[in-house]
Amino acid sequence: MLYIENVSKQFDNGFTALERITLKIEPGEIVTLVGTSGCGKSTLLRIVAGLEFPSLGGVLIDNELITAPHPKVGLVFQEPRLMPWLTVQENIEFGLHNLPLPERRRRSEAVLAKVHLTPFAHALPRQLSGGMAQRVAIARSLVTQPDILLLDEPFGALDAFTRARLQDHLLEIWGYDRPTLLLVTHDVEEALVLSDRIIMLHPNPGRIFKVLRVDLPRPRQRSSVQFQELKEQLLLGLDLAGAAPALVKR
Amino acid sequence: MGFYTRSSDLAPSSEPQNGRSPAKATHSRQQATWGAGARTGAKGLSRHRWLRSRYQGWVLPIGLLIAWELLSRLGVFPPNLLPAPSTVTATIWGLAASGELVRHIGITLFRVVLGFGVGTLAATVFGALTGYSPVAHRYLDPLLQALRNIPSLAWVPLFILWLGIFETSKVALIAVGVFFPVYLNLMSGIQNVDRKLVEVGKIYRLSQIQLIYRVFFPATLPAYIVGLRNGLSLGWMFVVAAELMGASQGLGFLLIDGQTTGRPAIILASLLLFALLGKLTDSLLAALGKRLLRWQDTYISA
Known part of the structure; x- marks a missing residue:
């Protein structure tokens, strides 16, 4: 269980990135944070990951207050961030430094198969395409068997085709162990394809504006009427959130 | 690196040290390559491949040495100020021998x-x-x-x-x-x-x-x-x-x-x-x- 309790974040320069964010996320749930840039969604993810600390409030994972990166939490960054000197397989094993070699190999090979990259186990990062590199990054997070996987605009830098394929792929991977997924995106369709719940944030300061529950069965048809209706709703909500901070304050 | 490797892969005969031409093995690398270049020269493009190979760096120094030696022998350079490469080599041999x-x-x-x-x-x-x-x-x-x-x-x-x-x-x-x-x-x-x-x-x-x-x-x-x-x-x-x-x-x-x-x-x-x-x-x-x-x-x- 992941609790985000009354989290506020004010940076040293006085900018308030987040204000009083409270969220409760069930195990196995897929939750997406959407919002225009500057609404603090990445900051919130980094706070859950233990890379940054809230000015007020806190994050609880299984009733444990997060003060540093948690072993049961994985983070996939916007960029793959692979170590260029390690092969694909060694990169995937990067987080398994406390395990004996045979166990490391066994686990990385299993994950390599899950992300369909077994033939590239010994390739170097520079030989990979953007989509492949991001799959390696996802595999690196999965191999530690996290209960909670955080993804910070994981497909933002990829072309539309690759993005759609990786979204389906992420759901396939999620299906194996059903970890909690908490994603950040500014792609409305991505949020709708993946999520059980969509949290809309508005900027200045980052605050929860609206929550949208998506009850469509998976796999979701992007062209279906319900999908398009939800998309309209979401876009309208975001429009309000982006355009109306002054209005909301009054 | 790939560029260089590829070019020599295309012309394996220009790499005598890989054992394909044992007869040349006793020659210095330099001579062997010259030999290989001449041998495959008849096949056309390989001369260009040789020029693109890793021996490019030797072309200029060797050319200058030859010019220097020639000009010294012709008496253009005064030997008491600029001795010929052969004299310098002889000096090195002398030092080595002693x-x-x-x-x-x-x-x-x-x-x-x-x-x-x-x-x-x-x-x-x-x-x-x-x-x-x-x-x-x-x-x-x-x-x-x-x-x-x-x-x-x-x-x-x-x-x-x-x-x-x-x-x-x-x-x-x-x-x-x-x-x-x-x-x-x-x-x-x-x-x-x-x-x-x-x-x-x-x-x-x-x-x-x-x-x-x-x-x-x-x-x-x-x-x-x-x-x-x-x-x-x-x-x-x-x-x-x-x-x-x-x-x-x-x-x-x-x-x-x-x-x-x-x-x-x-x-x-x-x-x-x-x-x-x-x-x-x-x-x-x-x-x-x-x-x-x-x-x-x-x-x-x-």
Whole structure:
């Protein structure tokens, strides 16, 4: 269980990135944070990951207050961030430094198969395409068997085709162990394809504006009427959130 | 690298050392390649392939040597000022035959290697400290930068006074010369390590030591190797300075000896040996670097 309790974040320069964010996320749930840039969604993810600390409030994972990166939490960054000197397989094993070699190999090979990259186990990062590199990054997070996987605009830098394929792929991977997924995106369709719940944030300061529950069965048809209706709703909500901070304050 | 490998893959016959033409194995690499080039020349394009191969670097020096020899024989260059390459080679043979050459090269190499080792060791310790720890940087770096701005040769009188005129002062001078490029490259290399990769290390809860060993060390290696190569070339520069100041042996001594006894062939022989040894040691470092940095996504490796 992941609790985000009354989290506020004010940076040293006085900018308030987040204000009083409270969220409760069930195990196995897929939750997406959407919002225009500057609404603090990445900051919130980094706070859950233990890379940054809230000015007020806190994050609880299984009733444990997060003060540093948690072993049961994985983070996939916007960029793959692979170590260029390690092969694909060694990169995937990067987080398994406390395990004996045979166990490391066994686990990385299993994950390599899950992300369909077994033939590239010994390739170097520079030989990979953007989509492949991001799959390696996802595999690196999965191999530690996290209960909670955080993804910070994981497909933002990829072309539309690759993005759609990786979204389906992420759901396939999620299906194996059903970890909690908490994603950040500014792609409305991505949020709708993946999520059980969509949290809309508005900027200045980052605050929860609206929550949208998506009850469509998976796999979701992007062209279906319900999908398009939800998309309209979401876009309208975001429009309000982006355009109306002054209005909301009054 | 791929470019070069590919071009020789296309023309395997231009690589006699791979055992395909054992008859040529006793020839020097140079001659064997010439032979191979001539042999495959009949097939057309291979001459161009040879020109694009790794032996390109030899074309200009050999051409100049031939021109120099020819012009000397024609009497264009006065032999008492600029002796022919054959005379210089003969001088080197003479020195080698008397056993003097090994002694001179040995002592010079000893000084460079020792000075390089001491300088590199100190620079690695200080560079790692000031690069990794902002506190150490604030305390140490201003002083080291100030010392760096003293021209290294200006230390000579002090070193001679403190350490005497024998090996210690020479090695110290070389070590000072080697220190700064290695220090600077290592420090800035560590400071420029991608914060994003360090964050990955933090997510996987690496300890400080693990972070240094698994992220900082490999990420800094390219800059460190550049520093080592710069340091080594300065090491060769300072061994000459040290030996010019006062030595009874070494390649630098040969320079002075040639000057005072009016034998330009000796000076040229010494220069040639410096060029060869410098290039050889640098190539060793470069090869080591290439081996360690195969992962780099660079223009040549692409």
